[in-house]
Amino acid sequence: MRIFMLAPAVAALFAAQLPAQDITELLNRMKAMEDRIKALEAEVQTLKAQPPGTVAAAAPVAAPALPAIPVEAAAQGPPPGAPLTLGGAGPAAAKVLNPDISVIGDFLGAAGNGANRGTSSLEMHESEVGFQEVIDPYARADFFISFGEHGVDLEEGYLTFTALPAGLQLKVGKMRAAFGRVNPLHNHVLPWTDRPLVNQDLVNGEDGIDDAGLSLSRILPAPKGIFLEGTAQLFRGDTDGVFQADKRSHVSTVEHLRLYRDLAESTNIDLGGSFARGNSPFGNGWNQLYGADATLRWKPLRRSIYHSFVARSELIWARTVLAPVRTAALSLSTPIITPFGFYVSGDYQFARRWFLGARFDRSQRGNCLPTNPPTTTSCNLSLGPLALLQDTGGSLLLTYWPSEFSQIRGQLRRTQYGEGLTANELLFQFQFSMGAHGAHPF
Amino acid sequence: MLKRFFASAVLLLTAAAGVTRAASKLTVMTATQDLASLAREVGGDLVNADSIAMGYQDPHFVEPKPSFLLKLQKADLLVVVGLQLEIGWLPPLITQSRNARIQVGALGYLDMSQYCQILEIPTGQVTRAMGDVHPLGNPHYWLDPENGRRIAKELAAKFSEMQPANAAAFAQRFADFDKRLSIAEKGWEVRMAPYRGRKVVTYHRSWPNFCERFGLEVVDYVEPKPGIPPTPVHTLEVINTMKREGIKLILVEPYFDLRAPNKIAQDVGGQVAVLLPSVGGVKQVTDYFQLFDYDINLLVSLFEKAK
Numbered sequence: 001m002r003i004f005m006l007a008p009a010v011a012a013l014f015a016a017q018l019p020a021q022d023i024t025e026l027l028n029r030m031k032a033m034e035d036r037i038k039a040l041e042a043e044v045q046t047l048k049a050q051p052p053g054t055v056a057a058a059a060p061v062a063a064p065a066l067p068a069i070p071v072e073a074a075a076q077g078p079p080p081g082a083p084l085t086l087g088g089a090g091p092a093a094a095k096v097l098n099p100d101i102s103v104i105g106d107f108l109g110a111a112g113n114g115a116n117r118g119t120s121s122l123e124m125h126e127s128e129v130g131f132q133e134v135i136d137p138y139a140r141a142d143f144f145i146s147f148g149e150h151g152v153d154l155e156e157g158y159l160t161f162t163a164l165p166a167g168l169q170l171k172v173g174k175m176r177a178a179f180g181r182v183n184p185l186h187n188h189v190l191p192w193t194d195r196p197l198v199n200q201d202l203v204n205g206e207d208g209i210d211d212a213g214l215s216l217s218r219i220l221p222a223p224k225g226i227f228l229e230g231t232a233q234l235f236r237g238d239t240d241g242v243f244q245a246d247k248r249s250h251v252s253t254v255e256h257l258r259l260y261r262d263l264a265e266s267t268n269i270d271l272g273g274s275f276a277r278g279n280s281p282f283g284n285g286w287n288q289l290y291g292a293d294a295t296l297r298w299k300p301l302r303r304s305i306y307h308s309f310v311a312r313s314e315l316i317w318a319r320t321v322l323a324p325v326r327t328a329a330l331s332l333s334t335p336i337i338t339p340f341g342f343y344v345s346g347d348y349q350f351a352r353r354w355f356l357g358a359r360f361d362r363s364q365r366g367n368c369l370p371t372n373p374p375t376t377t378s379c380n381l382s383l384g385p386l387a388l389l390q391d392t393g394g395s396l397l398l399t400y401w402p403s404e405f406s407q408i409r410g411q412l413r414r415t416q417y418g419e420g421l422t423a424n425e426l427l428f429q430f431q432f433s434m435g436a437h438g439a440h441p442f
Numbered sequence: 443m444l445k446r447f448f449a450s451a452v453l454l455l456t457a458a459a460g461v462t463r464a465a466s467k468l469t470v471m472t473a474t475q476d477l478a479s480l481a482r483e484v485g486g487d488l489v490n491a492d493s494i495a496m497g498y499q500d501p502h503f504v505e506p507k508p509s510f511l512l513k514l515q516k517a518d519l520l521v522v523v524g525l526q527l528e529i530g531w532l533p534p535l536i537t538q539s540r541n542a543r544i545q546v547g548a549l550g551y552l553d554m555s556q557y558c559q560i561l562e563i564p565t566g567q568v569t570r571a572m573g574d575v576h577p578l579g580n581p582h583y584w585l586d587p588e589n590g591r592r593i594a595k596e597l598a599a600k601f602s603e604m605q606p607a608n609a610a611a612f613a614q615r616f617a618d619f620d621k622r623l624s625i626a627e628k629g630w631e632v633r634m635a636p637y638r639g640r641k642v643v644t645y646h647r648s649w650p651n652f653c654e655r656f657g658l659e660v661v662d663y664v665e666p667k668p669g670i671p672p673t674p675v676h677t678l679e680v681i682n683t684m685k686r687e688g689i690k691l692i693l694v695e696p697y698f699d700l701r702a703p704n705k706i707a708q709d710v711g712g713q714v715a716v717l718l719p720s721v722g723g724v725k726q727v728t729d730y731f732q733l734f735d736y737d738i739n740l741l742v743s744l745f746e747k748a749k
Binding site: 086087088134137138140160162163164167168169218219225227229258260261262265268270297299301302303304305306352353403404405434436 | 529537
């Protein structure tokens with residue numbers, strides 16, 4: 001019996017002499033087999049010690065004889081007569097204690113006239129590398145490093161404490177702020193190839209409010225069936241074109257309140273209100289942002305992989321302090337501008353792999369203030385610092401998913417910029433993912 | 443500015459407690475309705491069991507809606523299928539639940555795949571060129587009643603661990619379930635016995651455990667690869683295979699489009715059976731026993747018709 005059971009171990013020992021075998025791994029395997037043999041020996045001794053008839057009584061749920069295993073399964077399964085092995089390989093076998101690693105590629109192309117905010121004709125826009133893993137019983141960590149063609153940026157890297165009392169959740173690190181619907185999203189989960197004009201003009205576009213800080217959130221008490229979540233965030237206060245921290249006290253804060261409700265099994269509504277405040281990069285005072293967003297989703301569960309519809313809208317107001325100007329009376333005044341912008345969009349999935357979308361954008365911005373992507377025409381100083389320029393755009397989109405792990409998207413975009421220029425562009429995008437990229441929050 | 447943040451934080455902290463938990467009953471959340479049904483079998487009135495995915499939706503693609511967080515927040519135990527079936531939706535729900543009891547590795551997290559017989563565990567290189575493969579094995583293992591028994595047994599053990607005072611009741615309920623399942627299994631096997639060895643085509647790889655248990659042979663799939671919708675070329679190959687091998691039955695899950703299976707069935711003079719992979723697949727199938735009753739009744743009637 002023992003010799004028979006040791007046979008696999010001996011075979012493994014011989015196998016160890018084969019080239020390219022990891023000696024450590026084999027030793028571990030042998031150790032595991034040795035432990036298993038000891039366990040089986042102990043089990044045999046226990047069974048031998050029992051009087052006849054007690055075995056069946058001790059195992060009232062003994063498995064009935066299983067039918068013959070098909071040829072393919074037999075090739076993968078244990079040899080005849082071997083004890084039934086329960087359990088799969090188990091997640092630990094696949095990754096041991098390494099983090100889940102993923103790469104998402106985002107290739108962008110553009111054709112046509114981009115006017116004064118044109119992007120490259122062809123570009124490997126972003127390669128996002130993700131590392132995600134549980135740290136200990138109290139926290140997990142998520143890192144997303146964004147490689148562009150010419151540089152590297154830590155898009156997000158934060159620790160999430162998952163075991164706090166009172167239903168609290170704390171995140172510490174660098175993260176995209178919970179301002180509105182679009183700002184927290186990574187590029188690869190956007191329903192467009194670009195970000196709406198209001199985000200480009202008022203919230204630092206693709207980079208968004210993405211800063212080092214703390215985020216505390218909690219599910220708040222609400223009437224039955226309503227999900228109400230409050231989030232308070234404190235950041236260093238550095239966001240290009242939005243906030244600027246000249247000293248330690250120039251931290252910025254973001255507050256977000258989210259209300260979600262299932263209207264029916266297939267339909268739900270998601271409403272949000274946001275507020276962000278930080279030191280204005282343009283003058284002595286605050287830059288404050290107010291946001292409201294609404295999302296309506298429809299996805300019939302029985303055909304959820306074939307049909308869905310999502311309508312989104314987001315409105316953002318800014319109250320920005322600019323550099324002091326000398327008035328006609330030669331005194332200094334602090335000008336404040338209050339630009340406003342919004343977008344409305346809809347996406348309909350009409351087949352398992354196909355989506356059709358449309359978006360309307362409108363946004364004001366301060367004359368001569370930066371945008372992301374940058375506006376390349378030189379600004380018109382004669383309009384004065386308080387002047388607001390208005391950009392208006394519209395897009396039609398068609399998206400195709402070859403599989404869950406790749407996506408091809410085309411976007412026809414027409415934009416009338418505040419400088420009086422009109423852009424007509426065809427944007428196209430190829431996205432693909434490798435590895436175990438964890439799903440993002442809904 | 444710091445004052446502002448701390449004021450917001452204090453506001454969050456001092457909001458009236460929204461979580462009220464029943465002390466006497468275990469609150470069990472499961473990934474699928476099958477697991478919830480088994481939890482009710484073993485837990486009876488001592489547990490409140492609810493599920494996230496519905497039996498008639500594709501369990502690979504579930505929206506991680508915030509409304510699920512309200513349930514997960516109160517759960518004492520989260521029971522999952524595992525083998526990456528829920529990888530696209532469950533992890534963010536667990537993290538966002540703010541419930542330390544059900545985090546991966548905690549006492550209240552139970553991956554049932556660790557206790558069941560798993561088929562189709564890949565042994566060679568696994569790549570996405572093979573489609574949406576499950577590198578840890580096929581996750582549709584609950585469709586073998588023997589695995590249902592194993593799940594129930596582990597649930598009883600877990601419930602007892604979490605509520606030792608009710609251990610005897612859980613053991614009794616499991617023994618009762620085991621007895622009823624053994625009787626039902628005999629009936630199912632007797633009914634399927636005349637059709638052992640029958641060849642079938644299935645839409646997705648949802649049925650290896652079911653087919654192995656009841657002696658059906660899966661010859662081909664409507665999907666060219668897991669997760670890849672049917673293509674004209676592959677559909678033609680399936681038609682040729684079915685004609686060559688005399689196969690007349692295509693098994694389809696309720697959430698897949700029936701156009702391609704119907705076209706194939708029409709070409710080969712066969713039939714499409716919308717078989718349920720889960721409890722709740724249709725309204726009248728409300729528990730684990732009814733799931734097999736429904737599927738086996740349907741199969742037997744179709745096999746008899748095809749005589």
